[in-house]
Amino acid sequence: MMMKVQMLERSFEEENKLEPERKTELAKNLGLQPRQVAVWFQNRRARWKTKTLEMDYNRLKSCYDILTTECQSIVNENEKLKAEVTSLTNKLQSKEVSENSTINKGSSSAVGEAETVLALSDNVKVEDHFSTGSGGSVVVDDHDGPQLVDSGDSDFPNDDYPHEYVVSVVDQSEEDGGGDDGQNRFGYALEIADHHHHGEDNGFGWWVWS
DNA sequence: TTGTGTTTTACGACCTC
């Protein structure tokens, strides 16, 4: 009996579909009914499919976990940079105020100029402090996640961050208004997985991870 | 020994080529 199963397994490894000739030959060699051989192959294919689905699930899950961690570190970095922007903006404003008071102590003709400078400084936008003039990349945060506004001269190290990666982040926040539920993250993970690990179909129905 | 969970075998219903 054990021998028969081993032979069936070997035959299944060679080819998981059963042609009529092979079926009758196997049945003859094993002393089984052709119907039994056919049923055995049907059940074996079902078990194989269940197993591959399980493997696919585990691979996707681990990929998702990695991407979730990466995403969280990017969010943390973003928070750090935002805090830095706030701090530097405050410093700049207090410096401008102290300079104005110095001017006020001077000639009365300087008062008008100081008022002009103050008025201008009030209109300065945060983004302006980052602007490099023309063609510079600016990352703003009016959604939950970072958005690449102008990729013309981005500071993203392109070798380390493939295009698909950057575009994916933008697409997600635009589509759902910056939502961050599990489903969107999962879609994101799948997308990244697809781009990063485009292993070829090995004929067994599961991915090969590079 | 027995109750319980898992695996294997077999079958019917339905689908595809």
Added chain:
DNA sequence: GAGGTCGTAAAACACAA
């Protein structure tokens, strides 16, 4: 119509209590 998948019942098996 042959042969595939899918869902499921029943038998066989493994194992803890």
